[in-house]
Amino acid sequence: MIHSRARRDPVAVARIMEGMSVLARVLRAVGGEEVLDRLSGLSGSDLTTLLLALARRRAGARSGADVVRQYRSDRFVAPAEVPFAVLRAAEDRLLAALPPSFSVLGLAPLAPLGTCSAVAEMDQNNVVSTVRGTEVAADPTNALALEAALRRRSGPDDVRLAAVQRVVRAQLFHGAGRFAHFTLFAAVSAGRDRGSLAFEREHFAEHVEYLRAACGDVEFRVTVLDPRYEVVRGTLPADPSRRTGYYKGLCFKVFRDGVEIGDGGFVDWTQRLTGNRKERLLISGVGVDRFATL
Known part of the structure; x- marks a missing residue:
C-alpha cells in the first residue's frame, strides 16, 4: 500500500512503484512470495541468526578493493562535506x-x-x-x-x-x-x-x-x-x-x-x-x- 502522504507526491509514488517492481523480480528469483512470507514469520532471534549468516558470507567474499570501491561511490559512507x-x-x-x-x-x-x-x-x-x-x-x-x-x-x-x-x-x-x-x-x-x-x-x-x-x-x-x-x-x-x-x-x-x-x-x-x-x-x-x- 502506498503511504497516504506519498500519494500527493508523484516522485515518491514513482519511486515506490519502482521499488515494488524490483521486489517482485527478486522474489521470483528466490522462489516467490511464499519465501517472504516464511521469512517474515520467523521469530526475531531466528531471523537475526539467518541475516547475520548471510551478512558474514557476503562480507567474507569481499576484497579490500571491493571495500575501497564502495567507499568511493556510496553516499552513505562518505565524510561530511561541512568541515x-x-x-x-x-x-x-x-x-x-x-x-x-x-x-x-x-x-x-x-x-x-x-x-x-x-x-x-x-x-x-x-x-x-x-x-x-x-x-x-x-x-x-x-x-x-x-x-x-x-x-x-x-x-x-x-x-x-x-x-x-x-x-x-x-x-x-x-x-x-x-x-x-x-x-x-x-x-x-x-x-x-x-x-x-x-x-x-x-x-x-x-x-x-x-x-x-x-x-x-x-x-x-x-x-x-x-x-x-x-x-x-x-x-x-x-x-x-x-x-x-x-x-x-x-x-x-x-x-x-x-x-x-x-x-x-x-x-x-x-x-x-x-x-x-x-x-x-x-x-x-x-x-x-x-x-x-x-
Whole structure:
C-alpha cells in the first residue's frame, strides 16, 4: 500500500512503484512470495541468526578493493562535506544557549526497529534497518520521545531533553544525492495537559526564546492546525500553506537569511508510547550542517 502522504507526491509514488517492481523480480528469483512470507514469520532471534549468516558470507567474499570501491561511490559512507571545526562550532553554539532546565543526552546511533514508522509515520524504506532488529538513527526527536515517555512514568514533572546526533536518511534527496547523513540538534518538552493550553503556551514560548538565542536573527513561520492554538502562536507570523505531516495543533519552521534551518511543533508521540491521551509533547530541531554554513 502506498503511504497516504506519498500519494500527493508523484516522485515518491514513482519511486515506490519502482521499488515494488524490483521486489517482485527478486522474489521470483528466490522462489516467490511464499519465501517472504516464511521469512517474515520467523521469530526475531531466528531471523537475526539467518541475516547475520548471510551478512558474514557476503562480507567474507569481499576484497579490500571491493571495500575501497564502495567507499568511493556510496553516499552513505562518505565524510561530511561541512568541515568538522565548522560543524563543532555550530553544535557548541546550540548547546551553550540551551536553558539549564534541559538535560542533554548522548543518544545511541541505533533505535528500536519501527521507531520512526510506528511513532512519526515515516516510511520504513526511508530509514536504514539493521539485521539485529534495530534501525540507524534517522531523527533524534524520535529517540528523545522514547526517553521522555519513560521518564514521564516516574514522576509528574515536565521533562526537557536535548541532543545532537549524526543521522542517516535513506531516501534520495533532490539535487546532489550525497546528503545521506547530517547532524541534527533536537529538543523536546514533555508533560501532562494542564488545561487552557497552559503546557503548550509555556513550552512553545521557551522553545522560541531558545532558538532565537541560539540561532540569532531568525524568522518563525507558524502553521495553526487547530484554531484554539492561535493563543499559542501569539504574534508570530502565520504560514497557512504548509503541509502538516505528523504535527498536531501547531507547527512552525525557522529561517535564517531566508534559508530554512529548523522546524518543530506539537506531536502525539508520547500519547502513543504511554497510552495516555493527557500526555503532551513539543519537539523542535535544527539542521546543524545548514546552520553551520550560514
